[in-house]
Amino acid sequence: MTARTEPPAGSSGWTPRIVAFFCNWCTYTAADLAGVSRLKHEPNARVIRLMCSGRVDPQFVLEAFAHGADGVLIGGCHPGDCHYAEGNYKMLRRFRLLQRTLRQLGIEESRIRLEWISAAEGEKVKAVVNDMVHQLTVLGPLNLPGRFREWDGELEPSTPSAAQEESIHAS
Amino acid sequence: MIANPGNQPEVRIGFYVCHCGHNIAGVVDCPAVAAYVAGLPGVVLSRDYKYMCSDPGQELLQQDVREHRLNRVIVASCSPLLHEHTFRQATAAAGLNPFLCHMVNLREHAAWVHTDRHAATEKAKALARAAVRRVTWHRALEVKRAPIHPQVLIVGGGIAGIHAALVLAEAGKEVFLVEREPSIGGHMARFDKTFPTLDCAACILTPKMSAVGTHPRITLWTYSEVTKVEGYVGNFTVTVTRKPRYVHEDRCTGCQECVAHCVYKEAKFRDEFNEGLGKRKPIYIPFPQATPQVTLIDPLVCLNFKKGVLTNRCKQTCVEACGDRQAIDFQQQEEYLQIKVGTILVTTGFQTFDVRRMPQYGYGTFPNVYTALEVERLVNASGPTGGEVLLRDGRRPGAIGIVHCVGSRDKKTNRWCSRVCCMYSLKLAHLLKEHSGAEVYNFYIDLRTPGKGYEEFYDKLNTEGVHFIRGRVGEVTDWAVTPEEEGKLVIRVEDTLAGFVRRIPVDMVVLSTGLEPRHDAQAVRRMFNMSCGTEGFFLERHPKLAPVSTFTDGVFIAGCCQGPRDIPDTVAQAGAAAAEALALIDRGYVEQEPNTAHVLDDCSGCKSCLPLCPYAAITIDPVSRKAVINEALCKGCGTCVASCPSGSIGQHLFEDDELLNEIAGVLAE
Numbered sequence: 001m002t003a004r005t006e007p008p009a010g011s012s013g014w015t016p017r018i019v020a021f022f023c024n025w026c027t028y029t030a031a032d033l034a035g036v037s038r039l040k041h042e043p044n045a046r047v048i049r050l051m052c053s054g055r056v057d058p059q060f061v062l063e064a065f066a067h068g069a070d071g072v073l074i075g076g077c078h079p080g081d082c083h084y085a086e087g088n089y090k091m092l093r094r095f096r097l098l099q100r101t102l103r104q105l106g107i108e109e110s111r112i113r114l115e116w117i118s119a120a121e122g123e124k125v126k127a128v129v130n131d132m133v134h135q136l137t138v139l140g141p142l143n144l145p146g147r148f149r150e151w152d153g154e155l156e157p158s159t160p161s162a163a164q165e166e167s168i169h170a171s
Numbered sequence: 172m173i174a175n176p177g178n179q180p181e182v183r184i185g186f187y188v189c190h191c192g193h194n195i196a197g198v199v200d201c202p203a204v205a206a207y208v209a210g211l212p213g214v215v216l217s218r219d220y221k222y223m224c225s226d227p228g229q230e231l232l233q234q235d236v237r238e239h240r241l242n243r244v245i246v247a248s249c250s251p252l253l254h255e256h257t258f259r260q261a262t263a264a265a266g267l268n269p270f271l272c273h274m275v276n277l278r279e280h281a282a283w284v285h286t287d288r289h290a291a292t293e294k295a296k297a298l299a300r301a302a303v304r305r306v307t308w309h310r311a312l313e314v315k316r317a318p319i320h321p322q323v324l325i326v327g328g329g330i331a332g333i334h335a336a337l338v339l340a341e342a343g344k345e346v347f348l349v350e351r352e353p354s355i356g357g358h359m360a361r362f363d364k365t366f367p368t369l370d371c372a373a374c375i376l377t378p379k380m381s382a383v384g385t386h387p388r389i390t391l392w393t394y395s396e397v398t399k400v401e402g403y404v405g406n407f408t409v410t411v412t413r414k415p416r417y418v419h420e421d422r423c424t425g426c427q428e429c430v431a432h433c434v435y436k437e438a439k440f441r442d443e444f445n446e447g448l449g450k451r452k453p454i455y456i457p458f459p460q461a462t463p464q465v466t467l468i469d470p471l472v473c474l475n476f477k478k479g480v481l482t483n484r485c486k487q488t489c490v491e492a493c494g495d496r497q498a499i500d501f502q503q504q505e506e507y508l509q510i511k512v513g514t515i516l517v518t519t520g521f522q523t524f525d526v527r528r529m530p531q532y533g534y535g536t537f538p539n540v541y542t543a544l545e546v547e548r549l550v551n552a553s554g555p556t557g558g559e560v561l562l563r564d565g566r567r568p569g570a571i572g573i574v575h576c577v578g579s580r581d582k583k584t585n586r587w588c589s590r591v592c593c594m595y596s597l598k599l600a601h602l603l604k605e606h607s608g609a610e611v612y613n614f615y616i617d618l619r620t621p622g623k624g625y626e627e628f629y630d631k632l633n634t635e636g637v638h639f640i641r642g643r644v645g646e647v648t649d650w651a652v653t654p655e656e657e658g659k660l661v662i663r664v665e666d667t668l669a670g671f672v673r674r675i676p677v678d679m680v681v682l683s684t685g686l687e688p689r690h691d692a693q694a695v696r697r698m699f700n701m702s703c704g705t706e707g708f709f710l711e712r713h714p715k716l717a718p719v720s721t722f723t724d725g726v727f728i729a730g731c732c733q734g735p736r737d738i739p740d741t742v743a744q745a746g747a748a749a750a751e752a753l754a755l756i757d758r759g760y761v762e763q764e765p766n767t768a769h770v771l772d773d774c775s776g777c778k779s780c781l782p783l784c785p786y787a788a789i790t791i792d793p794v795s796r797k798a799v800i801n802e803a804l805c806k807g808c809g810t811c812v813a814s815c816p817s818g819s820i821g822q823h824l825f826e827d828d829e830l831l832n833e834i835a836g837v838l839a840e
Contacts, residue, residue, distance in 0.1 A: 015290075017838060019834060019837060019838065024252075025702075025722055026702070028252070029252065029702075029722070031279065031280055032250045032252060032253075032276075032279040032280075034279070034284055035250070035278060035279025035280060035283040035284050036279060036283070038283050038284070039284060040284055040285065040286055041284055041285075043281070043284075043285045043287060043290040043291055043293075043294045046294065046297055046298060046301070046837040046838075047276070047280055048301075048830065048833055048834065048837070049251070049276075050809065050825060050830075051766060051807050051808055051809055051822075051825065052808035052809055052810060054808050054809060054810030054813060055808065055809030055810065055812060055813050055822070055825060056813060057812070057813040057827070057830075058813075059827075059831075060830060060831070060834060063831055063834050063835070064834050064838065067834060067835050067838040067839070068838045068840075069838055080697060081697065081702075083700060083722075083723075083808075084785055084806060084808035084810065085785035086785050087785070087808045087809075087810045090783060090810045090813075090814065094813070094814075118702060118703075119702040119710055119722065120702065120703060120704045120705045120710060121705070126284075
């Protein structure tokens with residue numbers, strides 16, 4: 001296997017960071033299948049395993065953005081295939097609400113994505129991740145932690161050191 | 172860094188990154204990951220090791236836990252779906268609660284899908300960092316045990332279901348075998364001979380069928396379907412719908428007096444068992460060896476019904492013939508039966524490719540184009556022609572063409588190789604030549620004969636004067652261009668070995684149809700909570716190491732419902748599925764992953780979680796007016812947890828603290 005040791009030359013260094021919430025039964029298994037099938041895709045998505053997409057609390061998504069994610073991907077079983085009968089429908093309802101909330105917060109809707117990916121669809125994991133990385137690259141960084149710092153700076157004229165700020169927001 | 176949970180002693184994390192030989196280390200810089208994690212808060216020890224799952228790897232982990240007083244363990248290796256159990260057990264063997272161990276998936280989710288070593292290593296560090304933060308919040312949990320019902324349900328009475336039923340029943344287990352058709356036997360019962368030994372299918376299958384029919388521990392329900400499945404491993408509640416056969420199974424002796432005395436003197440309705448090549452009466456036994464030996468009435472053609480509705484307009488000579496036995500009952504209704512079982516074997520088999528999807532082969536247009544299954548009946552001694560190879564117009568064929576790979580290895584229809592067609596085509600070539608003496612041509616793409624005695628069988632065919640032409644058949648036509656082709660079917664094919672297009676005139680064309688998932692495989696999959704591969708065959712838990720297990724514990728698969736395979740492989744798989752079920756039953760209990768939801772003190776009793784639970788596991792305590800979760804019913808999806816407006820529901824193993832820290836961890840720089 002050929003493997004590079006340095007970051008790709010000529011890039012500005014920034015690539016999107018995606019937090020992916022995958023359900024244990026379908027999408028996480030599909031991501032495993034993508035691995036077993038050696039379907040190479042972009043390394044930007046970091047997967048967090050949950051038992052069901054119904055476990056995705058809207059707060060998780062907002063926290064991810066607040067901690068610097070450029071996009072959030074949620075993967076669940078196809079409608080009708082949920083291991084727990086209907087958790088994916090519950091997620092879908094929340095997802096619609098989240099999209100509206102994010103729009104009102106000034107976060108582009110395409111930064112959050114819900115995909116139904118069955119355990120057999122390793123190809124789809126690859127396609128969705130690649131597509132999302134491409135879209136987010138076009139959109140550019142969201143950089144909410146940086147924006148928080150900016151906004152806080154507007155409130156307090158005597159800006160504390162960046163290191164202190166970081167610790168406030170991370171806690 | 173988010174503060175450590177206050178109520179716990181000092182967190183001492185041991186981190187292990189596995190090279191998995193070259194699998195992970197080839198792409199991810201494992202020593203660099205280990206060195207990075209060593210500097211994270213709470214980490215006492217960080218190592219990289221060649222094979223963590225090996226005995227020395229697990230021993231190393233246990234030794235470290237004891238020597239370094241570790242109270243958290245992280246193994247960064249392959250998917251938790253593969254080895255979580257292994258490392259939890261190793262953690263438990265070291266005297267630590269197994270749920271204080273966590274896994275990071277570096278192989279499937281990083282090393283195998285990325286080529287950029289730098290990016291993959293950075294991703295590995297992020298995932299490891301998230302795990303360090305998450306595991307800090309892990310708590311010791313107890314595994315719950317639930318008893319297993321020793322009864323087994325087998326769905327589908329083909330050779331796979333029959334074999335598994337006998338294995339389980341012989342081992343002393345009570346088995347319910349449910350079959351959709353009026354008789355068990357499946358596809359195998361319709362085959363004439365079996366390759367490569369050429370022993371007759373009925374001779375080897377019938378004894379097994381009657382053993383199923385008479386076994387005291389097997390409850391056989393034919394002409395029945397599973398319509399509802401509820402519950403979980405060890406404790407399934409299954410509803411079986413029994414269709415009315417209008418004949419009482421316990422009273423019918425199989426004498427067939429009723430068939431002889433039917434008002435229809437001649438059999439004139441399509442005989443499904445013989446693929447429509449033969450005829451049957453409205454009251455019939457599907458085939459001579461049918462199990463159970465009980466007749467049934469087809470209400471769609473019986474004169475006592477009109478369009479399936481009872482009219483009582485027939486003279487009912489069958490009832491008269493049955494006499495005192497009173498087996499015939501036109502009032503019979505659909506019956507619903509409920510059973511409790513602990514494990515389920517799904518052996519629902521396959522269907523053959525519908526050749527009408529390839530009109531260029533002329534099936535349905537030219538009467539002398541047959542499917543392979545029809546020819547199986549045609550060469551069978553109990554078939555519609557008594558084993559004589561006769562065309563639909565009664566002639567004997569002088570030349571026969573067998574077209575391989577119809578509905579297999581074809582991007583326009585089914586992409587997969589159906590595995591059995593080459594061999595059954597060779598078998599049919601032998602049988603057709605033996606029965607009719609005709610010239611037999613095989614048109615093949617590749618001949619695939621892997622299996623014990625299979626290549627030898629092919630060699631034998633070569634000496635029998637059967638012709639082999641390499642090329643995918645373009646079309647079957649009756650358009651004659653030379654006098655010899657008049658009145659014949661012409662097979663047009665590019666002979667890829669000779670390098671030109673040939674026209675072979677024949678009297679009979681046999682289409683070697685491929686195997687595909689049953690038309691209702693998706694509905695069956697949903698009912699048993701299984702997954703399907705892209706082709707539609709049921710998905711096994713692991714293609715190599717758990718080939719008969721599914722993603723639903725307690726549900727096993729065997730035979731062609733999982734993918735095309737021949738009889739020996741099907742029987743072997745059925746035996747394996749039976750053994751898996753036995754192992755589960757004989758242990759007596761199942762261990763349930765302790766990932767259930769639990770209500771915290773802050774619950775305000777708003778009841779918004781109640782309608783969200785698909786298992787009705789949440790109720791309101793009338794005294795405290797707070798929600799209560801029944802742990803036995805909760806399956807741990809976490810939907811209620813995510814929806815609680817006051818954050819008053821937690822989920823073991825997936826607590827908010829654990830997940831929020833994991834999120835912060837993957838994103839921290």
